[in-house]
Amino acid sequence: MPTSTHTTTEPNPSSGPRKRSVNAVSKAAVSLSSDSGYYVVAGDNMPCPLNADLAQAAKWSCNATRNLTCQALVTNAATSSNLGQCVAAAQNVAAGLSCRSNVIEDSTAKTAANNPFGFNLRAFSDRVSKEELVYKLSEGKLSGYGYNCRPTKIGVPLGRVTRPCKPEEASLAVIRPGSVPEEICAIVGGKGFEQMAKGYFDSGIFAAGVGRGLLNTCSPSRFCREDYICQQMPDFVTSARFNVSAPALNNLRSRKIGFCTPTYFVYQLRLDGHPNPR
Structure with a gap:
C-alpha cells in the first residue's frame, strides 16, 4: 500500500x-x-x-x-x-x-x-x-x-x-501452495452492507448478509487498482455457511494473498469522490 x-x-x-x-x-x-x-x-x-x-x-x-x-x-x-x-x-x-x-x-x-x-x-x-x-x-x-x-x-x-463462484472455487481448495491465482472466490457486498449504510452496524447481520463472488487477487507483488484496497479473507468464511477449511484459509494468509475490494466496504472511506453515475 x-x-x-x-x-x-x-x-x-x-x-x-x-x-x-x-x-x-x-x-x-x-x-x-x-x-x-x-x-x-x-x-x-x-x-x-x-x-x-x-x-x-x-x-x-x-x-x-x-x-x-x-x-x-x-x-x-x-x-x-x-x-x-x-x-x-x-x-x-x-x-x-x-x-x-x-x-x-x-x-x-x-x-x-x-x-x-x-x-x-x-x-x-x-x-x-x-x-x-x-x-x-x-x-x-x-x-x-x-x-x-x-x-x-x-x-x-x-x-x-x-x-458467481463455482463450488470448487468457493471452498478455496483450488488454490494450491506455490501458485498465486489471478482470481479468487471473495466476499462481496450484500444486505448486511446495505444495513450498515443506513447508519447502524451489527457484525453478525453483516456476516450473514454478505455473499461470494469471483474477484481479482492481490499480494505484495500484485496490486489492486488505486482506489481499491487489498483485503484479507475474513475468519467467518470457515463457518458452515461458506464451508472453507481452516487450512485453506491459513494457506492464503501465510502467503499474504487477499482480494481487491472498494475502500468503503471496510473503512467507510471514498478515496477520491467518484462522480455520481446518475
Missing part, C-alpha cells in the same frame, strides 16, 4: 480530477533495487501515461506479455493532463477488471475555472455524462458462470468484471 502522505491534484484515471497520493502512481510504475530505481511494466487496472505530459524518461508502459494496452477509460475535457489505465484484451477478460468507459461532465469548468479551491471543493457535483462497455459482457442479473460487468451505480466506478 502507498506510504507517502504527500498529495497532489492530478486527474484520477478512474474518475477525473481528484486529490490522490503521488505514491499511488509511482509505486505502480517503479520497483526499487538496493542501489537504484528502475521502471517496470504496469499490471492490470494500473495507471499509465497517455500522451506527452511526461518526459520520455519518466514514462512507463503496460505489460505487453499480458496483452495490456494503455487506454483512456475516462475522458474529461476540463483536465489539462490525463492518465489512462492498463486494459486487458477481450480474450483475456478476468474478474476484477474495469469494464466501462466514462465521459465526465466536470463542474469545475463551469463554476470555478480559475479558482484553485474549486478544483476539489466542487468535485462532488461532477457527473458521468456518458458510459460505454469496454467488453461485450452481460450487464444484468448474475446467472450461471459467465462473466458480468457490474454497473457503476452499485458502487464500482468504471464497472467491475465478476461472476
